[in-house]
Amino acid sequence: MASxxxxxxxxxxxxxxxSLKLRNAGYQVITAVDGEEALDLCMIxxxxxxxxxYQMPLMSGLQLCKCMRANPxxxxxxxxxxxxxxxxxxxxxxxxxxxxxxxxxxFAPRELLEKVKELLAKAHEAPSRPVSRLxxx
Amino acid sequence: xxxxLSKSRSLAGMSKMFAQxxxxxxxxxxxxxxxxxxxxxxxxxxxxxxLCQYIHGTGRLCAAAASGLAARIIGxxxxxxxxxxxxxxxVGTPVHQRRRLVGxxxxxxxxxxxxQDESFARLCDRLQLDRQAMMSSGGDACRHTVAEADDxxxxxxxxxxxxxxxxxxxxxxxxxxANLSSTYEELSLLYxxxxxxxxxxxxxxxxxxxxxxxxxxxxISAAAGVIEAPSHRESRLGDLLSAExxxxxxxxxxxxxxxxxxxxxxxxxxxxxxxxxxNRPVLDNxxxxxxxxxxxxxxxxxxxxxxxxxxxxxxxxxxxxxGDFDSVDLKLIGSIGNQAGVFLEYIRLYADMKDLLMxxxxxxxxxxxxxxxxxxxxxxxxxxxxxxxxxxxxxxPEKVQRIYLAGILHDVGKIGVSEAVxxxxxxxxxxxxxxxxxxxxxxxxILGGIRQLEDVVVAILTHHExxxxxxxxxxxxxxxxxxxxxxxxxxxxxxxxxxxxxxxxALSLSEVAEEIRRNAGTQLDAALVEKLLSIGLAExxxxxxxxxxxxxxxxxxxxxxx
Numbered sequence: 001m002a003s004x005x006x007x008x009x010x011x012x013x014x015x016x017x018x019s020l021k022l023r024n025a026g027y028q029v030i031t032a033v034d035g036e037e038a039l040d041l042c043m044i045x046x047x048x049x050x051x052x053x054y055q056m057p058l059m060s061g062l063q064l065c066k067c068m069r070a071n072p073x074x075x076x077x078x079x080x081x082x083x084x085x086x087x088x089x090x091x092x093x094x095x096x097x098x099x100x101x102x103x104x105x106x107f108a109p110r111e112l113l114e115k116v117k118e119l120l121a122k123a124h125e126a127p128s129r130p131v132s133r134l135x136x137x
Numbered sequence: 138x139x140x141x142l143s144k145s146r147s148l149a150g151m152s153k154m155f156a157q158x159x160x161x162x163x164x165x166x167x168x169x170x171x172x173x174x175x176x177x178x179x180x181x182x183x184x185x186x187x188l189c190q191y192i193h194g195t196g197r198l199c200a201a202a203a204s205g206l207a208a209r210i211i212g213x214x215x216x217x218x219x220x221x222x223x224x225x226x227x228v229g230t231p232v233h234q235r236r237r238l239v240g241x242x243x244x245x246x247x248x249x250x251x252x253q254d255e256s257f258a259r260l261c262d263r264l265q266l267d268r269q270a271m272m273s274s275g276g277d278a279c280r281h282t283v284a285e286a287d288d289x290x291x292x293x294x295x296x297x298x299x300x301x302x303x304x305x306x307x308x309x310x311x312x313x314x315a316n317l318s319s320t321y322e323e324l325s326l327l328y329x330x331x332x333x334x335x336x337x338x339x340x341x342x343x344x345x346x347x348x349x350x351x352x353x354x355x356x357i358s359a360a361a362g363v364i365e366a367p368s369h370r371e372s373r374l375g376d377l378l379s380a381e382x383x384x385x386x387x388x389x390x391x392x393x394x395x396x397x398x399x400x401x402x403x404x405x406x407x408x409x410x411x412x413x414x415x416n417r418p419v420l421d422n423x424x425x426x427x428x429x430x431x432x433x434x435x436x437x438x439x440x441x442x443x444x445x446x447x448x449x450x451x452x453x454x455x456x457x458x459x460g461d462f463d464s465v466d467l468k469l470i471g472s473i474g475n476q477a478g479v480f481l482e483y484i485r486l487y488a489d490m491k492d493l494l495m496x497x498x499x500x501x502x503x504x505x506x507x508x509x510x511x512x513x514x515x516x517x518x519x520x521x522x523x524x525x526x527x528x529x530x531x532x533x534p535e536k537v538q539r540i541y542l543a544g545i546l547h548d549v550g551k552i553g554v555s556e557a558v559x560x561x562x563x564x565x566x567x568x569x570x571x572x573x574x575x576x577x578x579x580x581x582x583i584l585g586g587i588r589q590l591e592d593v594v595v596a597i598l599t600h601h602e603x604x605x606x607x608x609x610x611x612x613x614x615x616x617x618x619x620x621x622x623x624x625x626x627x628x629x630x631x632x633x634x635x636x637x638x639x640x641x642x643a644l645s646l647s648e649v650a651e652e653i654r655r656n657a658g659t660q661l662d663a664a665l666v667e668k669l670l671s672i673g674l675a676e677x678x679x680x681x682x683x684x685x686x687x688x689x690x691x692x693x694x695x696x697x698x699x
Contacts, residue, residue: 012309012312013309036236084464085461106464
């Protein structure tokens, strides 16, 4: 059963590039063009991992993750933030939104894929724990 | 429910698309109006058709009917149609943006049935228009019937969604192209900078080129680079810049910047160096310095030029034209800073090694000169004469340099000759002379193990050979003697003749000229002698001193400035 990944970015070419990379690696990909659509799709589709841009219309990637954490259904879904403006975000906010990884643009699609594999493997190891903190043995 | 901002319910950015739609509908014989989410007209309401315009003047009745339909469509969120009191058919469809209802589009056309209607006849009477005439001109305008309204409702919906999809695709393509274009620029920047990395380059020149390239590619107003001067390698870059030590650091820049070198230095020292951690690049999008003269700088990204944990300079990009710097800029300048840092360190290392080599060699020859005071400076002079001779022969610069080196080292073998013999005031006995004749071979042996000096060893070994074969150690003849050996041999003689010896004074230049002419072809290479005499001895000897490399100079490095 292939893992499902949601990608949210208002830039179509990022969606294309990442979708292609992930689909070729055997994952199912769902796309969203803004934060609001991403949140709705999260609730409906229940992806195994979310990759999101930071600056998007209607809702930022940061807000998206915070909303995900507020909902028990999506609380433990790992999230990767893709952004060219990492320095604009307080580290505290990243922690609060429980974002597992931040990757600065330009990112190498290969590196992103590695990160996705890593996070999904970790999530698989501890599926029944209510709140898993990355880095715990 | 909906968490978006109010402006998300706007028709912003869609005007071009509506214009396209309007054109298409006009071709079908419909006019079009656009309504916002409050059913208010978006833009100037255009009259529904020529007929209505003609009859009703401003087409107000159509407008009111269209407004009503728009309100219904928006309320229900569904396409719809209606019949206006003036007889026109209206069709409409909702407009969505990001899954929200943001307005409606209404099309309007006069149906053919209108012309047959009673109300139309009464209207013509009221306006005192000839009904027959109106009917014939109206025939052109009324191309469709009431029954087609359903189809038109669908068509309108399809056309709208097609136009929206097309516009989205065009925008995405535009963004993608812009992204691709700037990525190509960045790539070509990295290619260009790799191409600049020539070890023969001066660090300052290289850095200047890097700055120019950055300005071209990064869309910034200016770029600057600072690098510590070679003479100040042990100091910290920040100190060099802050103290405004003359010549402590070099500053280069490209683009438009209202700052002078020392101000750039101050900027780097006070605002950038303190913020660099682990030699990572830094970014500041809201730079607000206290210093008045630095206020022209709005934002910057900077990367240290560093290797082995030590920063030898800084690269800075100022005032991004399109607004803020982002991580793409940061990574780019970081990468370039890295490359440049490694390269600059390499240049320095190379220069250091050259200096070290020359220093060691000079020390080596000085040790021989120490044993024999009359030959002090002899090696330097032979080297200089040889170098000039080699240049006059048209040899390439690398070869000339090698011959110079051979000149410095040609008598190294004398370390194997007893001091008593070297310092003997009078004529040497045959045995003593024989012991001296070993020095080319001894020199060759001493340096023979050094692969990089192979060509120099050849010159050392053969500098006492003669065209007539009566030389030593091997008695080579004519062309068998390598050119380097012949050059050094002539230079050696020249210096011996123009120096004072214990047993005779220095010869005058005319005596020297006569001597070498007499020995041309036998002891000395004829072609070289010819060349030397054609230049003129006086001119030749004077040329040596003019280079500032005075005879007897023992300090290394001076000749490397050549």
